[in-house]
Amino acid sequence: MALGIGVIGAGTVGGGVIQTLQSHRPVILDKAGVEVALVHVAEKNLAALRELDLDGVTVSEDADALINDPKVRVVCELIGGVEPARTFIVKALEAGKHVVTANKMLIAKAAPELTETAARNGVELCFEAAVAGCIPIIKAVRESLASNQVRHLYGILNGTCNYILTRMTYEDKDFEEVLREAQAAGFAETPPDLDIEGHDTAHKCQILASLCHSTPVSLDEIYVEGITNVSRLDVAYANEMGYVIKLLAIIARVDGELDVRVHPTLVPGDHLLASVKREFNGVYIDADIADATLYYGRGAGRFPTASAVISDIVDIARRAGAPAQPPFRYSHHLPLRDIGLLCGRYYVRFTTRDHPGVLGRICTLLGKHGVSIASCIQKEEADDTPAHIVMMTHETVESSVTTAVEEIDGQDDIIVEKTHLIRVL
Amino acid sequence: MALGIGVIGAGTVGGGVIQTLQSHRPVILDKAGVEVALVHVAEKNLAALRELDLDGVTVSEDADALINDPKVRVVCELIGGVEPARTFIVKALEAGKHVVTANKMLIAKAAPELTETAARNGVELCFEAAVAGCIPIIKAVRESLASNQVRHLYGILNGTCNYILTRMTYEDKDFEEVLREAQAAGFAETPPDLDIEGHDTAHKCQILASLCHSTPVSLDEIYVEGITNVSRLDVAYANEMGYVIKLLAIIARVDGELDVRVHPTLVPGDHLLASVKREFNGVYIDADIADATLYYGRGAGRFPTASAVISDIVDIARRAGAPAQPPFRYSHHLPLRDIGLLCGRYYVRFTTRDHPGVLGRICTLLGKHGVSIASCIQKEEADDTPAHIVMMTHETVESSVTTAVEEIDGQDDIIVEKTHLIRVL
Numbered sequence: 001m002a003l004g005i006g007v008i009g010a011g012t013v014g015g016g017v018i019q020t021l022q023s024h025r026p027v028i029l030d031k032a033g034v035e036v037a038l039v040h041v042a043e044k045n046l047a048a049l050r051e052l053d054l055d056g057v058t059v060s061e062d063a064d065a066l067i068n069d070p071k072v073r074v075v076c077e078l079i080g081g082v083e084p085a086r087t088f089i090v091k092a093l094e095a096g097k098h099v100v101t102a103n104k105m106l107i108a109k110a111a112p113e114l115t116e117t118a119a120r121n122g123v124e125l126c127f128e129a130a131v132a133g134c135i136p137i138i139k140a141v142r143e144s145l146a147s148n149q150v151r152h153l154y155g156i157l158n159g160t161c162n163y164i165l166t167r168m169t170y171e172d173k174d175f176e177e178v179l180r181e182a183q184a185a186g187f188a189e190t191p192p193d194l195d196i197e198g199h200d201t202a203h204k205c206q207i208l209a210s211l212c213h214s215t216p217v218s219l220d221e222i223y224v225e226g227i228t229n230v231s232r233l234d235v236a237y238a239n240e241m242g243y244v245i246k247l248l249a250i251i252a253r254v255d256g257e258l259d260v261r262v263h264p265t266l267v268p269g270d271h272l273l274a275s276v277k278r279e280f281n282g283v284y285i286d287a288d289i290a291d292a293t294l295y296y297g298r299g300a301g302r303f304p305t306a307s308a309v310i311s312d313i314v315d316i317a318r319r320a321g322a323p324a325q326p327p328f329r330y331s332h333h334l335p336l337r338d339i340g341l342l343c344g345r346y347y348v349r350f351t352t353r354d355h356p357g358v359l360g361r362i363c364t365l366l367g368k369h370g371v372s373i374a375s376c377i378q379k380e381e382a383d384d385t386p387a388h389i390v391m392m393t394h395e396t397v398e399s400s401v402t403t404a405v406e407e408i409d410g411q412d413d414i415i416v417e418k419t420h421l422i423r424v425l
Numbered sequence: 426m427a428l429g430i431g432v433i434g435a436g437t438v439g440g441g442v443i444q445t446l447q448s449h450r451p452v453i454l455d456k457a458g459v460e461v462a463l464v465h466v467a468e469k470n471l472a473a474l475r476e477l478d479l480d481g482v483t484v485s486e487d488a489d490a491l492i493n494d495p496k497v498r499v500v501c502e503l504i505g506g507v508e509p510a511r512t513f514i515v516k517a518l519e520a521g522k523h524v525v526t527a528n529k530m531l532i533a534k535a536a537p538e539l540t541e542t543a544a545r546n547g548v549e550l551c552f553e554a555a556v557a558g559c560i561p562i563i564k565a566v567r568e569s570l571a572s573n574q575v576r577h578l579y580g581i582l583n584g585t586c587n588y589i590l591t592r593m594t595y596e597d598k599d600f601e602e603v604l605r606e607a608q609a610a611g612f613a614e615t616p617p618d619l620d621i622e623g624h625d626t627a628h629k630c631q632i633l634a635s636l637c638h639s640t641p642v643s644l645d646e647i648y649v650e651g652i653t654n655v656s657r658l659d660v661a662y663a664n665e666m667g668y669v670i671k672l673l674a675i676i677a678r679v680d681g682e683l684d685v686r687v688h689p690t691l692v693p694g695d696h697l698l699a700s701v702k703r704e705f706n707g708v709y710i711d712a713d714i715a716d717a718t719l720y721y722g723r724g725a726g727r728f729p730t731a732s733a734v735i736s737d738i739v740d741i742a743r744r745a746g747a748p749a750q751p752p753f754r755y756s757h758h759l760p761l762r763d764i765g766l767l768c769g770r771y772y773v774r775f776t777t778r779d780h781p782g783v784l785g786r787i788c789t790l791l792g793k794h795g796v797s798i799a800s801c802i803q804k805e806e807a808d809d810t811p812a813h814i815v816m817m818t819h820e821t822v823e824s825s826v827t828t829a830v831e832e833i834d835g836q837d838d839i840i841v842e843k844t845h846l847i848r849v850l
Contacts, residue, residue, distance in 0.1 A: 027572060027573070027574055028571055030756035032567070032571040033754055134714075134715035134716070136564070136565055139561070139564060139568065143457075143564065144561035144564060144732075144733070145736070146456050146739040147735040148452070148732060272700055275697055289445055289449065289728045289732040290723070290729050291726075291728070292721075293720075293721060293722035293723075294721035295721075296717075297716070297717065297719070298715070298716050298718075303714045304716055307572055307573060307714040307715035308715075310572040311570070319744060319747050321747040322745055322747040331455035331456075332455070
């Protein structure tokens with residue numbers, strides 16, 4: 001008998017799932033050998049349903065009616081946000097229904113509670129679509145790399161940021177200009193804060209860190225820096241040094257602690273992640289048994305996200321009879337590592353008055369804090385404009401370079417703008 | 426209770442599986458929540474076992490003893506080749522054991538028979554490691570893309586060929602020179618035919634074509650061309666035109682037929698597959714719901730392959746209680762498409778006497794067969810050396826361009842060497 005599917009929310013993603021379940025039912029049967037049937041859709045805005053084929057499908061304005069429909073065995077929560085999504089998911093789990101969601105914000109904020117609820121009710125909570133859209137990264141980390149310790153994970157997890165940074169890189173444009181164009185083209189939300197301030201990436205990073213290291217991770221403790229301070233100048237100087245700037249989620253295990261952070265990063269131009277352009281996502285994982293792997297695809301969008309949601313539905317159908325898999329396993333409780341302890345190379349751009357001795361003073365102050373310089377660019381500027389001094393440091397400790405830069409930024413006779421500091425992969 | 430694992434063959438891959446199962450048992454438990462225990466190893470060459478930790482593990486010289494060991498629930502066949510691997514696998518399936526194998530040649534040759542045997546005995550036959558090593562491509566096609574029709578698949582599936590072509594591209598070396606060095610460094614087998622003639626890629630291509638399109642595919646009907654005729658000159662001219670040469674497995678569905686082929690291909694320099702270098706593998710899939718995805722990693726090697734083998738073991742452990750999944754589903758029976766019907770662009774390199782009128786005669790003969798030229802390179806050569814005329818055609822039908830080239834190659838007053846023809850992605 002076909003597995004009954006209920007979809008809460010018929011917006012962009014929900015609509016894509018509804019359409020695909022209806023149109024591709026024979027494909028799913030051919031490829032996966034399972035019968036899945038859309039039986040119920042709950043949507044408050046009935047206008048959203050107008051274009052959809054809902055032949056033989058119950059339609060409710062009320063999610064509870066869907067959750068309590070005995071024909072529904074799997075509830076897909078596709079409305080996003082924390083509430084009422086959380087309430088619907090908990091009710092569905094408590095009613096003994098499996099749940100599939102694309103809701104990264106909710107999973108990132110409530111993973112332990114939802115894990116406990118799912119386990120207590122012997123049902124599954126699946127969320128492949130919550131991280132990197134159609135890229136099967138949850139499956140890769142949890143199943144394909146099951147025997148691996150993940151040494152490093154570097155992820156481009158937000159299509160909007162990657163789209164903006166790509167256009168800044170290849171079209172030499174300002175951040176604000178590209179953002180406005182991205183909003184007009186529908187590639188960026190209005191307001192765009194969740195994306196450009198890095199929080200959306202942090203949600204996905206939290207989920208991946210938990211899965212890679214079997215540990216709860218507190219979202220609030222993740223170091224997050226968005227791309228709003230990345231300037232056209234930084235992009236151009238980085239390029240001149242052989243790098244592109246990407247917003248990365250970074251996860252590593254260092255001395256029994258978890259290094260989890262989200263920030264703009266200089267990525268070497270010949271690294272595979274540099275080839276992940278425009279709205280695409282990519283995840284690079286360095287693991288101890290498999291070595292380097294990369295996964296690439298669309299991180300958002302109606303159909304790519306639907307593809308991931310349906311892959312979860314198919315997995316649930318195929319696992320029927322086996323014990324439910326918990327969404328997270330908390331075998332460890334690793335503390336997050338302080339960002340000040342980070343060891344790495346830094347791109348630093350000083351904006352200075354064009355006075356004699358400025359470079360010397362900057363170098364002296366960096367040296368005082370033990371920061372040593374690998375390369376330096378200073379170009380001749382018109383007489384009355386500030387000079388840019390761009391440096392790449394040797395490997396150094398984050399707290400040293402930030403303390404040095406703070407002290408240099410205090411020298412207001414030579415520094416005319418807050419110094420830009422970007423970490424290097 | 427732990428799932429008992431038996432490993433037949435303790436060579437490169439088998440040894441890697443044995444080592445990882447022993448050293449990473451706690452990791453597997455943490456991440457996957459399953460207990461797997463190596464209980465039996467069968468290996469004729471006892472010297473191969475010397476470096477391995479086999480504490481508490483039964484060791485046999487005889488595979489039958491392993492297959493009949495009641496503690497063994499999953500048999501890993503890691504000896505490769507057709508026989509005796511086929512016999513061991515069939516015996517294990519008949520004995521009600523799940524089987525995990527990395528044996529692409531056997532799967533490519535005997536998939537229907539093995540599928541029937543596995544289904545009849547209600548057990549699983551898993552082969553993630555048979556295609557592209559640690560890249561979870563079987564899982565991606567079968568599970569993650571379960572709702573998708575695959576429009577195109579392009580795969581770099583043989584590390585040896587990719588290593589050779591990469592070094593030819595970036596170090597301007599001859600095929601034979603790089604092959605010798607690759608053999609010395611252990612990146613190429615001796616004899617290397619299975620790799621460089623494209624047959625290993627064809628085995629993997631057969632498996633992926635069957636999975637993507639739920640159809641049996643006859644290995645013998647796949648068009649296969651290796652890399653032995655790719656010269657340093659072709660690599661350099663392709664580069665000049667903005668392409669790199671890769672050995673690709675190509676799978677597409679055209680007018681109800683399957684287009685399945687393996688041959689050297691000019692890949693645009695900014696395509697993601699062009700960034701798959703050295704011994705790495707990469708698979709690019711264009712699917713109707715998910716759109717473009719790429720999967721990258723090591724296609725061979727002791728530990729990367731072990732990672733894939735163990736992912737299959739973990740999947741079997743987690744699916745315990747659910748109906749066994751058949752290795753292949755033959756919902757369709759699609760005929761293979763004749764290569765002569767292929768429509769595409771072609772790189773053509775003529776080696777000619779440096780006579781007046783040669784270019785004109787070539788162009789006339791191409792035109793006679795309806796082949797039109799998009800670009801052409803001819804460089805000035807020393808007086809007594811042959812001239813190279815390199816052309817990129819517009820889109821044309823394969824049979825037209827091959828007929829034209831055959832006719833041109835018959836003109837031995839102007840042509841001094843067989844013309845090189847390479848398809849373009």
